[in-house]
Amino acid sequence: AQSVTQPDIHITVSEGASLELRCNYSYGATPYLFWYVQSPGQGLQLLLKYFSGDTLVQGIKGFEAEFKRSQSSFNLRKPSVHWSDAAEYFCAVGMDTGRRALTFGSGTRLQVQP
Amino acid sequence: KAGVTQTPRYLIKTRGQQVTLSCSPISGHRSVSWYQQTPGQGLQFLFEYFSETQRNKGNFPGRFSGRQFSNSRSEMNVSTLELGDSALYLCASSPDLGAGELFFGEGSRLTVL
Numbered sequence: 057a058q059s060v061t062q063p064d065i066h067i068t069v070s071e072g073a074s075l076e077l078r079c080n081y082s083y084g085a086t087p088y089l090f091w092y093v094q095s096p097g098q099g100l101q102l103l104l105k106y107f108s109g110d111t112l113v114q115g116i117k118g119f120e121a122e123f124k125r126s127q128s129s130f131n132l133r134k135p136s137v138h139w140s141d142a143a144e145y146f147c148a149v150g151m152d153t154g155r156r157a158l159t160f161g162s163g164t165r166l167q168v169q170p
Numbered sequence: 171k172a173g174v175t176q177t178p179r180y181l182i183k184t185r186g187q188q189v190t191l192s193c194s195p196i197s198g199h200r201s202v203s204w205y206q207q208t209p210g211q212g213l214q215f216l217f218e219y220f221s222e223t224q225r226n227k228g229n230f231p232g233r234f235s236g237r238q239f240s241n242s243r244s245e246m247n248v249s250t251l252e253l254g255d256s257a258l259y260l261c262a263s264s265p266d267l268g269a270g271e272l273f274f275g276e277g278s279r280l281t282v283l
Contacts, residue, residue, distance in 0.1 A: 090271065099174070099260055099274035146213065157203070157226050158272065160213035 058083040058149050062161035069137050070169045077132040077164050079147030088150040089130040090158065091121055095143045103145075106130065117141070142168045172197065174275035176261050182281045188249040191278045195242050195263030201225075202244040203272060204236060207258040216259075219244055220266070248280075256282045 059082045069075055081087055088107050092100040104115025111123040121132045130147060144165045148158040175194040183189050195202050203226075204216040215228040219238035236246040242263075248255055258279050262272035 092274075097276075099276040100262075100272075101274070102271050105271055148213075157215040157218060157228065159215075160205075162212045 058087070058151065058159045060147050060149050060159055060161035062145075062147055062164050064164045065162070066165045066167065068167040068169060071139050072136050075132075075134045075137045075141070075166070077145050077147075077166070079130045079132065079161060080128050081130065081147070081149045082128065083149055083151070085151070089121075089123060090148040090150070091115065091119070091130075091132050092146045092148060092160075093117075093143045094146065094163075100146065103132070137166075137168055139168045139170065142166055174261055174263050174273055176259075176275040176278050178278060179276065180279050180281075182283060183251050184283050185251055185253060187251050188247060189251060189280060190245055190247045191259055191261075191280075193244045193246075193261030193263075193275060195244070195261075196273055199263035199265050199273070200242050201264045201266055202238055202242065203262045203264075204244070204246050205260045205262065206230075207260055207277070208254075208256070213260070216246065251282045253282050256280060 061080045090105045091103040093103050094100050103119045104113050106113050106123045114120050119134050123130050144163045146163045147161040150158045177192045201220045203218040205213050207213045217236050218226040222238045233249045238244045258277040260274050260277045262274045
């Protein structure tokens with residue numbers, strides 16, 4: 057069965073600093089990988105996705121992520137964090153079959169200091 | 171284009187009662203999935219519907235059920251509520267089956283007393 061690990065439960069960064077959120081997955085075949093963001097009391101918004109091709113993917117709000125098959129990782133990065141980026145971030149993996157169920161990591165809560 | 175709409179947004183029930191939550195997908199989307207989000211278990215897949223048929227089901231007891239209508243709107247029902255059913259229930263839609271992104275609603279927050 058597939059699984060996703062987000063080792064950092066909580067991260068605090070200063071506004072303007074760079075950010076990297078870690079995500080490791082376990083899946084036997086080629087995974088479909090996603091990063092979602094959730095603000096308090098809200099649903100999930102897709103930041104970016106990887107299906108195939110270029111391993112560096114660009115998303116919304118200035119986020120990017122790099123798929124590294126050898127490390128089973130899909131880390132999320134942003135060069136300069138804004139206060140509005142404070143939220144919870146979820147990495148998710150899906151299967152390359154007709155089934156749509158996503159397996160989510162436990163999330164990383166990002167706090168941004170002024 | 172309107173997003174995924176879930177109703178009600180908040181509700182409070184007591185143990186033993188049952189609850190029905192509704193989800194209207196994005197226009198043109200035919201697949202609807204449901205997820206439960208709790209602080210302890212995180213985001214867990216409940217089930218997925220496509221063309222009025224349940225295509226996939228997560229590891230939840232039979233008290234959790236759902237259905238999809240011909241207009242792709244979906245409902246989920248939880249019977250005999252337990253305290254542990256308190257959660258944010260998220261609905262997500264997508265154009266069809268197969269790989270692709272999910273578009274989530276804002277959720278229905280259920281509190282069981």
